[in-house]
Amino acid sequence: METLGFLLHGFAQALTPTNLMFAFIGSVLGTLVGVLPGIGPTSGIAILLPLTSFLPPAPAIIMLAAIYYGAMYGGSTTAILVNIPGEVASVVTTLDGYQMARQGRAGPALAIAAISSFVAGTLGLVGLTFFAPPLADAALRIGPPEYFGLVILAFSVVVSLSGASLVKGLSAAALGALFALVGLDPMSGVRRFAFGTTTMLGGIDFIAVIIGLFAITEVLLSVEESARAVSLAALGKLMPRWDELRRCVGTMLRATGVGFFLGLLPGSTPGAISFIAYDLEKRVSKTPERFSRGAIEGVAAPEGANNATTSAGFVPLFALGIPATPALAVLLSGLMIYGLQPGPMLFEKQPQFVWTIIASMYVGNVMLLVLNLPLVGLWARLCRVPYAVMAPLILLFSVLGAFSVRNNFSDVGMALAFGVLGYLMVKLGYPTAPLVLALILTPMLENALRQSLSMAHGSPLIFFTRPIAVTLIGAGLALTAWSLLSRRAPQ
Amino acid sequence: MIRRWLIVSMAALSVGVATGRTEAQPQYPSKPVELVVGFAPGGGADVAGRLIAAYASKKWGTPVNVVNMPGASGITGALHVLRARPDGYTLMMDVHAVSSMLFAVQSDVPYKMDGKTSIALVTLDPVIYTVKQDSPWKSLQDVAAAAKANPKSFRYALGGIAGVASFSVSQFLYGAGVPVPETNRVVFTGGNPALTALAGGHVDFAGQQWSESAGLIGGKKIRGLAVVHPTRLPGLPDVPTAKEAGFPSLDVVGWQGLAGPPNLPAAIVQKWAALVEEASKDPAFLEQALKVSKVIAYKGPDAFWKFQEEELKKYLPLATQIGIRK
Amino acid sequence: MRRANLVCGSLLLALGALSLVEALRLKDDWQGARLMPAVLAVVFAGLGAGHFAPALAAAERPAWPDVPSRRRVGFVFGVLVLYVAVLPSLGFLPATALFVLVLLRALAAFSWTVALALTAAIALASHVVFKHWLGMPLPSGPLGL
Incomplete structure (x- = not known):
């Protein structure tokens, strides 16, 4: 067990006071970055990147990495408390998390989010520790046709997210797909659905959409029925019950599996992965009807998947130098400033550095758990702040959050418009989650489809010549059929 | 600025050296400068932008902040800068993808290629x-x-x-x-x-x-x-130049430079150009650029603009020939 | 409900037509930029038609609020739009303070003292954190704030 030896050496380094301190600073900053809507992990890391000119490589990268995975812990907090997903990856967490908060169970929701994040994040690190180079090589074999299959599989989730009416759910998804096409098409350079305006040219950013559909819509709904506010719910128990924890063990393991393996693929989007984990949980559950009504597994699954994805993202980063997310791209430029070129050579040439970073991530995850569990009480108490104070705050954060995406007021305008759209959709019985999912998946679907076709001189037969692609497409169709059939069956 | 505060305090913490090499500059820049990058953090334009921004901040003692405004393949950020007040506090990283190559590919770009003030070429890729x-x-x-x-x-x-x-x-x-x-x-x-x-x-x-x-x-x-470079690249001694490989006519290159809104005062243009020229001779700066795989290639305002015009002349027929011009 | 479905269905059909027009207008291959708009045109047409099916009419009724509630929603959204509209010219701190104050007074029966104190705290804290510490390029007004 050569790896274990390396890892132990890594721990010896990671546990030195300096490195511990930087892991801690990174974890705290990451949590903050996740909680504050005005700033995501990408800009968080970018802001602190200049520190690299002063710090030696190990502490700097330890801190920047901690910001990245710490943000995933923090992102669920606002999703649960006020229905604002701090990150795309937390959209799914709102479905059950916010419902739990409204039932006075914000404490257990926040706690299970932290626990599930810890378990899945750490298990993901185990995968990173022992299998990084071979997994990275395997991930390379996933090309455009396979990504197409993956998207088909992910789209099957739309059916089960559709709620009472399938037509309405699919309509919401089609709307999301349409919004995804707006703007300059990077593959051909043509402008679509932009109507000659330069504002639409940049496309519709999904952070703006999410802020509109979730946060602003929620405030409008609460204002409408003034008694609706979460603040009236009693502050119940802070920790999940023992039987709930036990029920979530399987959830966390499955979420880790989904999150880790899909997270290895640099071309898949983290937001979509948590949707898949959520759907899987709903399918294996004996009581799927509890989902979207405050099921604790509905919080554990997406949060676990997020963090397993985060850990998995370091596999292609370290082993190949391929960043799977914008935040990892910034981290990569941090590595390069130190002359540390990621790739298989990094493990050979700089083993001490790599293993110190990996070991520090185990340490950081423990820190985040220890940091976040006591915070649960504090956050949950936020629910008792009068809604008249929370509403302007949420709206203010929504404006700041939408603005910060591209430092641009047109995104704020977009968020406002989506606030109205979300309000009307809720009133008319259209679910909003399929819209978000389609918005995330459509670019991936379009790219994969067009790339696959151009790989094969325009022949759709390419999908049948690639076994993994065929399997994925088949599984997607089968799952869709299953969902459709179970909709017909009497509840 | 939390970032300045952090930089200073952490530098002191870890290295034991305080920064503050501030040369008092009475005129420009008297407040933070925004350097707009039309792409997400971590990309080629962003990396080059951060290199020169860090150099300028240190040199002038006034922060030069990189602001990422991604969208529409860089057009969103470019538009923002070209419409800004020409006071030198809103500048952009000008790159091939929003200049010569974009104008070769698209006939209806929402701004004009010469609707800007070119300052200096910083890096080649x-x-x-x-x-x-x-x-x-x-x-x-x-x-x-x-x-x-x-x-x-x-x-x-x-x-x-x-x-x-x-x-x-x-x-x-x-x-x-x-x-x-x-x-x-x-x-x-x-x-x-x-x-x-x-x-x-x-x-x-x-x-x-x-x-x-x-x-x-x-x-x-x-x-x-x-x-495609006159010499082999550092770190890649086994990769021949295009000329050595028998294709001397290949000459496509990526580049990153500085530009501002139209009618930027000459004094500000000169000040920045002088800074880039100085950086291009600074061994520490060169070493940093090498680490992020960039070739430092300073060109002053006029030479930089001429370079872009030449580029466009070269790319326009190519784009038409391959049928990607829209 | 019947009417809402007809409106939404017609809207979807219109979006389908829009997608079709866009697909035909674009100068690119059918396997390129035109592909997805064309697919969407078909999808929208199908879903729009689906809204006219009688089965959907039986689904739950929309719960439109009564007039005072409707007015409250309109007011809050109007204030939000106004806030975003004046932000660039008024500056972040003054606009935010006004916005928070108006909503605090409108949404709950806070006394002026409490409302002003809360406003000052929220506006100043957000100014310091977002504009100052995080360096977000938020607009400054004539007061330089």
């Missing part, structure tokens, strides 16, 4: 032609021969349609006499996804920039066949 590590092709000649023999099964990757690869790959293929319309052009959303697909064997050939290719070449997942 040379093109490297690459194949998968275990590809049977050992040279550009092999690639050309294979593509000519069997164009219908030849697949090449482009990282974006208004990007470097559109021109680098087609310049090579047309130059070598390959029947390009019969080949398979697979367009990706950026250099990274394009090269990842190359490493996975989903396409056969690519011609992306050095900064994008260096990682996968170092990791022995893809192999460089030739680099």
Whole structure:
């Protein structure tokens, strides 16, 4: 067990006071970055990147990495408390998390989010520790046709997210797909659905959409029925019950599996992965009807998947130098400033550095758990702040959050418009989650489809010549059929 | 500024040296300067922008902040700067993808190529032609021969349609006499996804920039066949120059420079140009640029603008020939 | 409900037509930029038609609020739009303070003292954190704030 030896050496380094301190600073900053809507992990890391000119490589990268995975812990907090997903990856967490908060169970929701994040994040690190180079090589074999299959599989989730009416759910998804096409098409350079305006040219950013559909819509709904506010719910128990924890063990393991393996693929989007984990949980559950009504597994699954994805993202980063997310791209430029070129050579040439970073991530995850569990009480108490104070705050954060995406007021305008759209959709019985999912998946679907076709001189037969692609497409169709059939069956 | 505070305090903490090398500047810049990058953090333009921003901040003691405004392949950020007040506090990283190459590909860009004040060329990002590590092709000649023999099964990757690869790959293929319309052009959303697909064997050939290719070449997942540069690149001694490889006419290059809104006062332009010129001679700066795979190549305001005009002249016929001009 | 479905269905059909027009207008291959708009045109047409099916009419009724509630929603959204509209010219701190104050007074029966104190705290804290520490390029007004 050569790896274990390396890892132990890594721990010896990671546990030195300096490195511990930087892991801690990174974890705290990451949590903050996740909680504050005005700033995501990408800009968080970018802001602190200049520190690299002063710090030696190990502490700097330890801190920047901690910001990245710490943000995933923090992102669920606002999703649960006020229905604002701090990150795309937390959209799914709102479905059950916010419902739990409204039932006075914000404490257990926040706690299970932290626990599930810890378990899945750490298990993901185990995968990173022992299998990084071979997994990275395997991930390379996933090309455009396979990504197409993956998207088909992910789209099957739309059916089960559709709620009472399938037509309405699919309509919401089609709307999301349409919004995804707006703007300059990077593959051909043509402008679509932009109507000659330069504002639409940049496309519709999904952070703006999410802020509109979730946060602003929620405030409008609460204002409408003034008694609706979460603040009236009693502050119940802070920790999940023992039987709930036990029920979530399987959830966390499955979420880790989904999150880790899909997270290895640099071309898949983290937001979509948590949707898949959520759907899987709903399918294996004996009581799927509890989902979207405050099921604790509905919080554990997406949060676990997020963090397993985060850990998995370091596999292609370290082993190949391929960043799977914008935040990892910034981290990569941090590595390069130190002359540390990621790739298989990094493990050979700089083993001490790599293993110190990996070991520090185990340490950081423990820190985040220890940091976040006591915070649960504090956050949950936020629910008792009068809604008249929370509403302007949420709206203010929504404006700041939408603005910060591209430092641009047109995104704020977009968020406002989506606030109205979300309000009307809720009133008319259209679910909003399929819209978000389609918005995330459509670019991936379009790219994969067009790339696959151009790989094969325009022949759709390419999908049948690639076994993994065929399997994925088949599984997607089968799952869709299953969902459709179970909709017909009497509840 | 939390970031300044952190930088200073952490520098003191870890190295034990305080920064504060402040030369009092009474005139420009008297407040923080915004350097707009029209792309997400971590990309080629962003890295170059952060290099020069850090240098300027340190030199002048006034923060030069990189502001990322991604969207519409860089057009959103460019528009923001070109419409800003020409007071020198809103500048942009001008790159091939929002200047010469974009104007070669699109006839209806929402701004004019000369509707800006060019300040200085900062970095070049040379093109490297690459194949998968275990590809049977050992040279550009092999690639050309294979593509000519069997164009219908030849697949090449482009990282974006208004990007470097559109021109680098087609310049090579047309130059070598390959029947390009019969080949398979697979367009990706950026250099990274394009090269990842190359490493996975989903396409056969690519011609992306050095900064994008260096990682996968170092990791022995893809192999460089030739680099478009007068000399071989540091760290890649085995990759011949295009001239050595027998293709002396290849000359596509990625670049990053500074520009501002139209009618930027000459004093500010000069001040920045002088700073870039000075940086281009600073060994520490050169070393940093090398680490992020960039070639420092200073050109002053007039030379920089002339360079862009030459680029456009070169790319326009190519774009029309390959049918990507819209 | 019947009417809402007809409106939404017609809207979807209109979006389908829009997608079709866009697909035909674009100068690119059918396997390129035109592909997805064309697919969407078909999808929208199908879903729009689906809204006219009688089965959907039986689904739950929309719960439109009564007039005072409706007015409250309109007011809050109007204030939000106004806030975003004046932000660039008024500056972040003054606009935010006004916005928070108006909503605090409107949404709950806070006394002026409490409302002003809360406003000052929220506006100042957000100014310091977002504009100052995080360096977000938020607009400054004539007061330089």
